[in-house]
Amino acid sequence: MISDFKIKSDFEMEGVGIISPFYREDERGYFLKDYEKNALNEMGIEGEVSEVFETCSKKNVIRGMHFQTIRPQVKLIRVIRGRIRDVIVDLRADSLTFGQYMAVELSHELFETLVIPRGFAHGFEVMSDEAITLYKCIGDYSKESDTGIRWNDRDVGIDWHTKIPIISRKDSELMTFKEFKELYGGL
Secondary structure: OOOOOEEEOOOOOOOOEEEEOEEEEEOOEEEEEOOOHHHHHHOOOOOOEEEEEEEEEEOOEEEEEEEEOOOOOEEEEEEEEOEEEEEEEEOOOOOOOOOOEEEEEEEOOOOOEEEEOOOEEEEEEEOOOEEEEEEEEEOOOOHHHEEEEOOOOOOOOOOOOOOOOEOOHHHHOOEOHHHHHHHHOOO
16 A cells, blocks of 8 residues: 655665655644554554654753664654754664764654664754654663663764753763674674
């Protein structure tokens, strides 16, 4: 079955995509369908959404770079209000883009969902005064393997636009990319 979503998947990093949802607007307001299993299946992603959560963050907040070492999750990221610069790092050891990052701007105005396959670290920086970000995850949460790499790791070299970031203590104490490679080799 062909989805009524538009899917952009021509990124350098294999498996990454952006889904533009079914959207209609009239004098009453709008109707939006932001999730369709068939659209994900067309992208080669199987499984059911196992958890949904959202964050509300102030301007200059950087969250990340998070992942699970055991049973990594697929993440579907959409901004409900505001604008973020979403950043992912490829942690798949067998990937041609292992250790590289890419950034995509997401805003509530376009209703787009960033599809992040298993094997990536994920984070974002808030570009607007405030941003509400919705996450849908395919795969169960694993508290024991929930970790990340440092947002400002030199080996990854993410070019953050935020000059005076607001970072959680947890995120500032995450491992370096070098430590990740030594401990896990890759995902």
